[in-house]
Amino acid sequence: NAGVTQTPKFQVLKTGQSMTLQCAQDMNHNSMYWYRQDPGMGLRLIYYSASEGTTDKGEVPNGYNVSRLNKREFSLRLESAAPSQTSVYFCASRITDNTQYFGPGTRLTVL
């Protein structure tokens, strides 16, 4: 089992560019999450998907969109990147006992 995988690992964008962060899990989990982590801070929930076909906003959804492509994959899209979106992005999936498993993260810099 690979667990939760994320691509890319690193990305540099210019202001206004768009990109999609990919996340996949092979643990057959229903719920998946996207977080951002700014330096010295905890994780803030951007969007989550409780099950295939459903998505909902978290604490900081502005500037992002998501797609739950199927049970395995949950992507995060930045339509027009801004320097304030420079962060580390983590994808996670969850089993029913609340345990979340995190991917390795994507380090995004927006110039």
Place this chain on the structure above:
Amino acid sequence: QKEVEQNSGPLSVPEGAIASLNCTYSDRVSQSFFWYRQYSGKSPELIMSIYSNGDKEDGRFTAQLNKASQYVSLLIRDSQPSDSATYLCAVGPIGTNAGKSTFGDGTTLTVKP
């Protein structure tokens, strides 16, 4: 006031000592409580979860929960240099919204040999 507050670090303890990490939360209806460990440059990993008042022990780790005081703590006994990391407290609901935890900003622990 932040929803989840952790004692500001960094926290430094000598090897073999007990490290005490504290967390308070503001939402009284919270029902699930977690401690994650995050090594520098890595992703968080769950080390303890607790749902009921009292203590829960797992090896060298003990989580303590007091819902009346809205307080959860993590004790690490016999601290090792490998315990040096940032510890994140997370608090959330159960049921339909389970997984929508709110994270604190973390406390960085350094265990000195």
